Every structure is written in C-alpha cells, then in structure tokens.
Amino acid sequence: MTEHNGSARVARLGEIDAIPVGHGIFHPVRRALGVRAFGVNAYSALAAGDALIEPHDETGSGAGGHDELYLVVTGLATFTVDDEATDVAPGTLVYVPVGVRREAVAAEPETTVVVVGGPGDRPLPVSPFEYWYVAEGPYRDGDYARAIELASEGFAEWPDHPVIHFQIACYHARAGERPAALDHLERACTGEPRAKAWARDDHDFDSIRDEPRFQAAVR
Numbered sequence: 001m002t003e004h005n006g007s008a009r010v011a012r013l014g015e016i017d018a019i020p021v022g023h024g025i026f027h028p029v030r031r032a033l034g035v036r037a038f039g040v041n042a043y044s045a046l047a048a049g050d051a052l053i054e055p056h057d058e059t060g061s062g063a064g065g066h067d068e069l070y071l072v073v074t075g076l077a078t079f080t081v082d083d084e085a086t087d088v089a090p091g092t093l094v095y096v097p098v099g100v101r102r103e104a105v106a107a108e109p110e111t112t113v114v115v116v117g118g119p120g121d122r123p124l125p126v127s128p129f130e131y132w133y134v135a136e137g138p139y140r141d142g143d144y145a146r147a148i149e150l151a152s153e154g155f156a157e158w159p160d161h162p163v164i165h166f167q168i169a170c171y172h173a174r175a176g177e178r179p180a181a182l183d184h185l186e187r188a189c190t191g192e193p194r195a196k197a198w199a200r201d202d203h204d205f206d207s208i209r210d211e212p213r214f215q216a217a218v219r
Helices: 029-033 128-134 136-141 144-156 162-174 178-191 194-201 203-208 212-218
Strands: 002-005 008-011 019-021 024-027 039-045 051-056 066-074 077-081 084-088 093-096 102-106 111-119
Touching (some): 039 051, 051 111, 066 077, 077 093, 144 162, 162 203, 178 194
Antiparallel strands (some): 019 024, 024 039, 066 093, 066 111, 077 084
C-alpha cells in the first residue's frame, strides 16, 4: 500500500509485494514509490540459513553497476564480502562499491535488508548542507580553523553556494578574522537575500557588527 501525502509517497515495507526469487524474497520498494534518482529495494528471508542477497559484484548483465548500501532492519544477516563473513545486526550499515563481490544469508528468522544503490561511475553531488553539518562539532568546540576547513570542502562542488559562504563567515568572525568573515558574508548576502536578516540576528557576527562593510552587506 502506497500513500500519497502531498508530494510525498509513503509505503509500509511489510505491505509492499513479497516476490519469491532465487535468493530470498524481493520487495520492489523503488517501483512502489516511483523512485528514479537512485535504486532502493528490500530483501527478506523467513528462516535462518535462507538466501538473502545473491552473490554478485554489480557488473553482471542484470546489474545496474551500482555502489550499494545495505541496512539490516530486522533479524540478523551474515554478509560475505570478498570472502570475509560478518554478522550484521539491525541498524547496521554495510557499504560495498561496484566490482566487489558480496552476498548475504539470514542468520535469524524474519531477516530483512534494505538496499540503496547508485551509479558507481557517476558520483552524485553531495548535498550542500552536509558540509556545514560536519563542521558543527569543531565550531561548537571552538576549533574554528577546522570548521572552516571542513565547510570549505563544499566549494569543490558548490563554489558559489551562499549558505556555505554564510557559515564560513560565521567561523571566521568567531576566529577574529574580520576581512575573511566580511568577504564571505558579502558573497552570502549577494546570493541569498535572507542572509541579511540572518546576519543581523546572529551573535557570531558580534565582532564585526561595527564594520561599515557589515552594515552595507546586511542593509
């Protein structure tokens, strides 16, 4: 059963078709939700010892050539990746790139694995927010140089992204690096008009609030 909630689609894994195949039971999650941006499906097994993920390396005739991420959601799965076996409990993630052989069997009854895949030869852009999210820890610890370093990695894919510039402006301002803070703040306000209001209320900029460039940027 798939529910449409506005533009979202909601499906209960236990209600998606259960199709017996040669290696467990296939649940066509991608098809049920109409996903086209990436591959996502699920496999389950009823009894311990049953096949769950077929032996493959994503280079065969039926494969999409995907890097794959597996998430065990119920039961216990034994994954064998390049001849190394590991028991994988619920909540555990296993990432396997294209070209690496992998398979899995159920180690407990009622085991289910969700599989997410994407092209191994065409990496997707990293979402901009990830760069300032990973910088949050160093920022909170007062390690502004590390926060700047992590957030700046985003410029490789998003060189003009205004929110990355805004966050880096915050870090430079906290570090007492006024010219750099102002440079990034100006770029942020040019690219994202809402950044002007953000900056006016953000205590990160207290050290540069008296600068004429700050006043001009947020006007």
